[in-house]
Amino acid sequence: MTTSRGPVPGAGPDPMGGGAGLADPAEQLARLGRSWTWILGMAIATLVPGILALVWPDVTLHVLAVLVGLYLLAMGGFRFVAVFGREEQGERLPGLLLAVLFVVGGVLCLRNPLQTIAALSLIVGGVWLVSGIVTLYTAIATKDLPHRGVVMAVAVLGIAAGIVVLALPTESARALTRLLGLWLVLLGLAETAVALAWRSALRRAGVTGHEGSGTVA
Numbered sequence: 277m278t279t280s281r282g283p284v285p286g287a288g289p290d291p292m293g294g295g296a297g298l299a300d301p302a303e304q305l306a307r308l309g310r311s312w313t314w315i316l317g318m319a320i321a322t323l324v325p326g327i328l329a330l331v332w333p334d335v336t337l338h339v340l341a342v343l344v345g346l347y348l349l350a351m352g353g354f355r356f357v358a359v360f361g362r363e364e365q366g367e368r369l370p371g372l373l374l375a376v377l378f379v380v381g382g383v384l385c386l387r388n389p390l391q392t393i394a395a396l397s398l399i400v401g402g403v404w405l406v407s408g409i410v411t412l413y414t415a416i417a418t419k420d421l422p423h424r425g426v427v428m429a430v431a432v433l434g435i436a437a438g439i440v441v442l443a444l445p446t447e448s449a450r451a452l453t454r455l456l457g458l459w460l461v462l463l464g465l466a467e468t469a470v471a472l473a474w475r476s477a478l479r480r481a482g483v484t485g486h487e488g489s490g491t492v493a
Contacts, residue, residue, distance in 0.1 A: 302360055309361030312475040318354040319467035321347065326460025329453050337449040341391040344400055344456060348382030370410050377403055393452055397441050400456060404463075405438025423473035430466040437463060 308314055325347040329340070355375035359368045381403040385396060412431035415424055437459040446452040 305357050305360035307361075309358040312471050312478060314354065314358065314361075315474055316468065316471035318351065318358075319464050319471055321350045321354060322460055322467055323464030326457045326462075326464055329457025329460065333450050333453050333457070335449070335453055337391055337393065337396070337452075338388075340449060340453050340456070341385045341396055344396065345382045345385030347460070348378045348385060348400075348403065350382075352376070352378035352382060370414065374407055374410055377406060393446055393449065397446060397452060401438045401441035403438070404434050404441065404459070408432070408434030408436075408438055423470070423477065426466075426469055426473050430463075430470055433462060433466050 325343050328343065329335070335343070352375050355371060355378060359371040359375060381399050384399050385391075408431050411434060412428060415427040415431055418424075441455065441459065444455065446455060
């Protein structure tokens with residue numbers, strides 16, 4: 277789930293320091309993290325494992341754990357880069373914590389001793405629940421957020437996904453696969469809507485290219 281603060285009207289890509297030398301890595305990551313295509317990449321990283329889970333429901337618990345673990349690791353990487361797109365240093369902490377949470381969750385899913393239905397549900401449900409709460413807080417606190425309602429809806433969807441996965445007992449790998457696949461597809465579609473909303477906001481502000489002056493959480 278992603279949130280982006282509204283772009284500054286008339287703001288475009290920052291100059292590359294007059295072309296002298298290499299660009300600062302932090303600035304390069306900030307440009308990438310502010311791009312609507314980066315948000316779309318996060319959505320695709322969510323959709324793909326969800327679709328695989330739905331069309332391949334008979335996977336073993338081991339395969340499901342690997343699939344979910346790779347998804348969480350990928351999302352951790354996407355979120356880490358998105359942190360640099362935030363304007364204020366103090367605003368980066370929540371996004372950084374979420375990135376770490378996704379990476380830790382991915383590592384735990386990939387560990388053999390933890391590949392049980394209960395453990396996998398606990399890890400994924402916990403990550404979604406915390407991520408949804410943080411995203412909802414960010415959406416409420418950021419008053420100039422473009423398409424604020426869409427972001428809040430995505431956050432609520434993430435919270436609901438976490439609660440359902442944590443509360444709904446699943447007795448088989450097949451049932452868990454279908455449950456996680458359904459929520460991954462729903463979240464992926466919602467994140468796609470956020471990416472398109474961010475692109476629309478950039479175009480209305482007259483920002484050229486795929487990036488703007490804003491923040492991504």
